[in-house]
Amino acid sequence: YSAGVITHPAHIAEARGHAEWRTDPAVMAASVADFSENPPLDYSAGPFKMTEGVLGEYAKYVPNPEWTGSQQSTLDSLTLKYIGSADAMATELRQGTIDGAAPSSFDPEVLDQLASEESIKYSVAPQSGWSHIDANLKNPFLSDKALREAIFTAIDADDVNQRAYGAAYADIETMENVLFRPDSEYWTDQLEGSTLGSGDIDAARGILEAAGYTWQDEQLLTPAGEPVTLRYRTGIEGNAFTPIIQDLVITYLAEIGIELQVDPIPNGELSSVLDEGDWDLIQFSWIETPLFAASAADYWGEGNHTGFQNDRVDAIVDELATTMDRDRAAELNNEAAQISLDEAVQLPLAWTPALVMVDKDVVNVRDNWATTMRVFSNVGEWGFIDEDA
Template identity: 35%
Template sequence: MKSKNRSWRWLAAVVVLGLLVAACGGSSGDTTSTTAGGQTTTTSGDGGTTTTQVAANPGLEGCSTDPLNCNSGPRQDGGDVIYLINQTWDGWNLNRVEGNSVYTVQALEGMQVVIGQYMPDGNWVWNMDVLASEPTFENGVITYELKDGVVWSNADGSTTPVSLDDFILQWKFLSGKPEHCNQGETDDAGNPVEGSIGCFPASTARYEDVVDVTGDGNKVMFHFPEGYKYAEWHAFFGGLYYPAHIAREQGFDIDTPEGVAQASDWFNKNVPTWSGGPYIIENATLAERVVMVPNPNWYGSEKPTLDTVTKEMISDNQSWLPALANREINGGSPASFTPDHIQQLQGMNDVYWGLGSGGAVWEHVDVNLTTLSDPALRKAILTAIDRADARTRIFGDINPQYRNNPIFPMNDPNFYEDHVEKYGYGSGDVEAARQILADAGYTGYDGGAGALKAPDGSTVPAVRFGFLASNTNRARFAELTQSYLAEIGIQVELVAAENLGALLVSPDWDLVIFGWSGSPLFTSSANQFYNSASGSNFGHLSNEQVDELVQAVLEAETLEEAADLVNQAMAIVLGEEAYTLPLWDTMNLTFVGTELVNIRDNHFDSTRAYYNLAQWGLAAAN
C-alpha cells in the first residue's frame, strides 16, 4: 500500500492505533511496509525485494509512540476469533440511508474491494493489491487503474473480474439522479415510505457531480465537470461492495432506473454471498452475527491465517467483559463504555486494552426543526443543557475532549473555530436560558417541568428525547437532560429506541443523541450533515444560505478555502438555527485477548479494529 498525507493538519491524541502502511522512500523509489508477520519488506525501484525480521510488539501500550506497529507479531496458522459488534445493523446496503451505519460497516468489513482507506496514523493509503498505479485527478477526471486478477469470489467458487460495470452501479446508487435510479417515495419529513422501492442514498455528495464513468482497459475514469475543484479527491471512492454481475443474475436490468432501484433494495435485504476481500461470509443473521471464512480466491498479498472470524452482536454492555474472561468473545471495539469497564479491565491479566480518540467520532444532540420550530426555544434548550455536569456524571475521571465545532475538533491548529461556547450552548446557564425565553415572550420557565407557556399562551408540549436504548452513556445523558430542561419549564419524555437507524428517520423525536463516525475528511461532511436535501439531515434543517455554503465547500480548490466556508456555515447552523449541540469527541475503547496479534483500533475509520482483518491471527509460539 502507498500512503497520502492526511487532510487533517493536526496530530491525534491516540493510545490504540494501527499496523500496515507503506511510505514512499528515498530517491531510489523504494517502498517499505511492516507486515503482520513481524517482518519488513523493502521493494526497490527495479522490483527486487529484501525481507528482514523486526521485533514483535505485543500489547497496546506502545500505540501512542509506535502507531504502525503496536500489538504486531508473527501468526500461527488456524484458529477462530469471535469479535464484538455492540449494536444492531438495519440492512446490508451501506449506500442507503437506513443501512448507512458504523455497525453495517463493521459487519461487512473483509468482503469488499478496498481502493484506499485511512490508516490508524491518519494517513490515507492506496491499496496496491488492487491498483496497478496510484490514482490521479487531472482535468476533472479521477482515474483508477486496476491490476489484473482483481476478482469477485462467487458463492459457487467461481470468480468474476471486477469491472467498469461495478463502478457504474455504485455511481447510480449514489448520484441521486432519477435517470440513474428511482429515488422512491418519501413522507412529508423526507423519510422512505415502507415498501417503496428506491435507492434512498445516504448522501449524494460528489457522486451527483459526476457526469460520466468510462473505462479503457483496466482503467476506470470518473468524469467531473471541466474545471471541477476537489481538494480531497483521493478519498472519493473507498471501495466496492455490490457487484453488477450479481444484480444482473438476480434479474435486475441495471441499465434502467427501475432495475437499479430493485438491485439497491435487494442488496439491502440479502446477505452477501460474494466477496472481493480476504474473507467471505459463510453464514449471517441480520443484526445478530456474521461468520466469515478465508476467501479461497483472494488475490491480495496478505493471506488470512484464521479459520473463522465471527462478528457477534452483544448490546448488553454488562456482559462484554465476562464473555471476554470466558473467551466467549476474544475482543471488541465498542461504540461506548463506562468507567466500570475500565476498572474491570485493569484486573484482567490476559487482556490488552487501550483508550484513544482521533477526533473522527463525536457525540452530539440534534434538534428536530419540524417539531421545535422556534429558534429561541431551541437556543434556550441548548443553553440549559450542562455538558460539564453530564461529562462528569457519565465518565467520572475520564475526560473526553469537548467538541465545539461539528467539523473540526479542538486540537486542529489550523481550522478549528468555536461555535458552541461562544453562544453559551452546553453551559447549563439556567438564567441565560430563561432570559432567552423571556425575550421571546415565553412564560412559566421558572415553574418546573411542564410549566412553560408559549408566547400564545399554550403549554409547550413535552420534548421527546430519543436515544439508543442499549447505549448506557446516551441513556444517562437523556436522563440528565430531564433535570436540565426542567429548570426552564420543559418536560422531557425519554424515547428509548432499539434501532437507531429507524429512530433517526422517524418523526418520533424532538431531540436525539447519537454519534457521527467518520474519517479525517471534512469537505463532504458539512454537505452530508446539513444540506437540506441530504438523507442524513435527520432533523430537517433547511436554510438556503447553509445549502449554498456547503455546496461551495465541495467546489473549493484548497483545504483552507473549504475550511473557511465550513466555519461560515457552522455560524449559521449553530448560531442562528441552534440545530445541533456537539458534546465531546468519543473516547474509543478496544480490548483483545493476549493470544491475538495484529488487532488494534483505528480511530480514523468507521471500521475501527476491523480495518486490517486480513492480518489478524493467533500469536505464533515463541
Template identity: 30%
Template structure:
C-alpha cells in the same frame, strides 16, 4: 459518515459514514489514550498504525476470533440511509471493495487490493482516473469493472434514481460522467464542478455493490430498476463478496460468521473465521470476554465496564480519541422545536462540562467539550463555533431570558409559548443498554425542566429506523467519520440530505457548504465550512457534546488488532488478524 449505536454517521453510516480530505493529524492521530492496560496496546499512542503487530510467521494457521457487534444488522445496504449504521459497516468491511480507507492515524489510504491508482488527471474540468487491479474479481469470478463504479454512482447521485434512499449524494451529484475503458479496467470520472473530497467517492465510507448482481434484480438502465436492486441489497444477506472475507452464516439477532473468500486475489486471512456476535447490552460484554466466549469487544466505554476489564488477566485494553463525536440532535419537524428561541434555550440550559464529568469523565480525563460540528481538535481547520453562542454552558438564567425575550412565559413548572399554549412534553431517545447515553438524556431532561419543559426519556433498539423515520424530538448518538470533512458536511447538514435526520434547512448554510465542497484550496475550504458551521451553531440544531472515546479490549493472543477511531473501526485490517503461536 456513519451513525453509531455505541453511541456511530456511518451513520457510515454515526455508519456514518462522511467526512475530510487529507488533513493533518497531530498528537498521534487516534491516540490521546487516558487508559491503557496490558501490553498488547502499549505503544498505540506512539505508533497507532503498527502497534500490536506480528509477522505472518509468528501467527497460527487458522483459529477463530469472536468480536462483539453491539447491534443486529437489519439492513445490508450500508450506502442507504437506513443501512448506514456503524455495525453494518463493520460487518460489510470485509466483503465490500472500496477505493480509500482510513488508518488509525486518521489519514486516507488507497486500497491497492482494489485499485492500483487513483489520480487527478485534469483540474478543468476536474477528472479522476482510477486503474482497477486486474486481478480483482467478485467471489463468483466476475471481474471488477467500470460497471461497478457506474452502478454505485447512479444509485447515489440523486438524479438517476430518485427512489434510492442513499445515505448521501455528496460528491456523486457533482460527477457528470463515469466512463470505462481498457476493457473496463480504467475508470474516468469527470466532475461538473470540483469536489474537494474526491477521495471519499467509492471509499470505505460507502463502498461498492456488484453491478452484475444488481442487474439480476432490476433493470439498471431505468430508475425503477436501480431502486429495485438498491432495495434488494438492503434486504438480502450477501452470499457474494468483493473482499478477503465472505459471510458463511447469519443468525438474526445472534451472529454473523465470516470465513476467508477463496476467490480473493490478495493476501489471504490467517484466521479460519471471524464471528460477529450480537450483544446489545454492553454490560454483558466484559463477562463474555472474561469467559473467552468472545475475544474482542469495542463497546462505548462505561465506567463499570472499563473498571471490570482493567483487572482481567491476559486482556489488554485501550482508550483513544478520533473521528467519533457525541451530540444532541433536535427534530425540527417537532412542532415546538421549529422555533429557534426554544432550541437555543434548551441547548443553553445543558451543561456539557457537568455532563462529561458525570459520564465519560469517570474513566478518562482527556475529554473536553467539542466546539465544532465537522473538525476534530486533531485536525487542521478546527475552530470554536459554539462558545460564542452560550450553548452547552448550563446557564439557566440566560436560557430563560432567551425565552422571555421571544415571548415565552414560565407558568410555575410549565412553559407557555408566545400564543399562550403550553409546550407539550418532548421525547428524548438513546440506544437501549447504553448507560452513558441514558444518563445524558436524564441530564438533558433535568435541564429542560428548569425551563418548564417536560422531557420524557425512552430508548430505541433500532437507531437507523428511529433516525430515518424521525421518531424522536431529541436524540443522542455519535457520528463516526471518515477523514473527509467536506463531503461529510454536505451529507449531514444540507437540505434534504440522507443523514440530515432532523430536517434542518438554511439556504445560506447550504451555499457555504457547497462552496467549501467545491474549493480545491484547503485553507479556503475550511474557512467557508466554518462560516457555515457558525450559522448552524446559532440556529441550534445540533449540540456537539464531546469527542467520543473509543474503547477496545481484546485477548493478548490476537495480533494486528488495534484501535481505529474512524468509521472503519478496528476491523479495517481484519484480514491481517491472527492468533499468536
C-alpha cells in the same frame, strides 16, 4: 468480534439479475436482501474472503489468496460473531471462547472486570461517533430560535460529558467544533462567545424573557400564553451513557420551566424515527469521517433530519459538490457548522468513548476513529504473539 458488514459488489449484483440497482430503490432493496441471505463467497477486495455466514449470527473468513496488499495475514481464519453486550463479550473473552471484542457501547463497570484479568488487554479512547442533541425545527415551539437557544444554554455540556462519559474515559473533552478535532489544522472554536452548552440558567431565562416568554407556576409559556411541552427521544436499551444524559437534560430543562415527555427509541429504529421526524429533541451520535467534504450536505443540507434550511448553507453545499480544493472545503464546512450553531440547531457534546478488548497474546488490534471501518481498518495485520521469536 461484533460487527455489521455489508458487502455489495456492483458487478455481482448485476450478474444476479439486479441490473437496475443504481436507479430503482426496489431493485436495490432486493439486491441487499439477496446478499444478506446469500453472501457472495466468491468475491473479496481485502485480505480475507468469506467462506460461510449466517445473517445476525456470524461470518467466517480465511486469507484471500489473491490479496496483493503489502501485509499478508498470519491468521488461518477469522470469525466475526454477534454478541449482544459488552458484558457478554467480556465473559466470553475471559472464558477463552473469543480472542477479542469491540462493543458499540459499554457500561464503565465492565472496565473494573477487565482490569482484574491478567489475561486481557484493553483500551478506551474517543471514537468516530460524536454525541449531540438536536432540535426539530418542524415542531411549532422549536421553530423559534430563542427557545432553541435557551434550551441549549440551560444544558451544561461539560457536566453531561463528565457524568455520562467521565467514568469510562477520564480525559473526555467537550466538543467546540462539530467537524474537526483540536489537533486538526482546520479546527476553530465554533462556540467561542456563545452560551450554548454553558448550563447558565439565568442566561437561558434571560433569552426567554427577552423573547416574550413568561412563567406560570414555573411552567414556561410562549408569548401567546401556550405551555411549552416537548418530547425527548434517545436510545436507552443497551447503552449505559444515554440514560445519564437523558436524566440530566430533564433536570436542566425543568429549571427553565419545560417538562419533557421521555419516549425511548427502540433498538434499530433510530433511522426511521429521524426520517419521519418523530421527535422534538433527540440525542444520538453521528459517525464522523475524515472525508469531510460532504459533511455540510449530510448534516444541514436539503432534506436534513432537523428541518433546518438556510440559503447560505445551501450555497455552501452547492460549492462543496464541485470544489477540488481541500482547504476551501474545510473552510466552507466550518462556515456551515458555525451557521447551524448560531441558529441553535444542535448542541454538540463529545466524541464518545470506544472500548477494544483482546486476549493478551493478540497483537495489532486497535480502534481507528478516522475510518468507518474502525477496529477492522488493519484487520490484515491482526495476529498472535510469536513466542518463539
